Amino acid sequence: LLVLGALALRVAPRLNALALGEAAAAHVGIDVERLRWQCIGMVALLSALAVAWCGSIGFIGLMAPHLARQLVGADQRRVLPNAMLAGALLLVVADSFARTLAVPAEIPVGVFSALIGAPWFLVLLRGAVRRMGSA
Missing domain, CATH: 1.10.287 (Helix Hairpins)
Structure with missing residues (x-):
């Protein structure tokens, strides 16, 4: 790594x-x-x-680079390390929720990453459609 x-x-x-x-x-x-x-x-x-x-945590890979790009701009020298940190932070948050909300059971972390990621993805998609002038 x-x-x-x-x-x-x-x-x-x-x-x-x-x-x-x-x-x-x-x-x-x-x-x-x-x-x-x-x-x-x-x-x-x-x-x-x-x-x-x-394990499979697909929405983290969608959210982290976009979040990093919004925070630090488009320069890849800054986006790459910040995307790595954002992905780690998002995963820690999702994992914390997965471990604490249904004690003593554990909810799969992918469920929480999807709960955070799906709305985020829809916001990004909506912004892209607006920039293209279609909506």
Whole structure:
């Protein structure tokens, strides 16, 4: 996890260039195809590690990057570490609720991450539709 996190931080400046478009990134010397495969590999391995450790907690992966981007802006050098921290914090909150609301039983943490994540996702979706001018 630490190795992949460090690798993600090394890739962050190139992701900023890629945010301007593939052509612009290629013009500044970034091998877009290689970067794409590096990112796919990192995301797959990080997701596999998270699911192996915690179980399926899909909404955390949706909420954390968007929350981080809203808090610190679009610079990937700041978004990546803050998204990791936001995901950890959201999971701790969901896990705390899962362990304490139905004592002595435990509710699966995925239920609480979905209860937090589904409304958040709908708010994000509504904002995206408004920005596109469809609603």
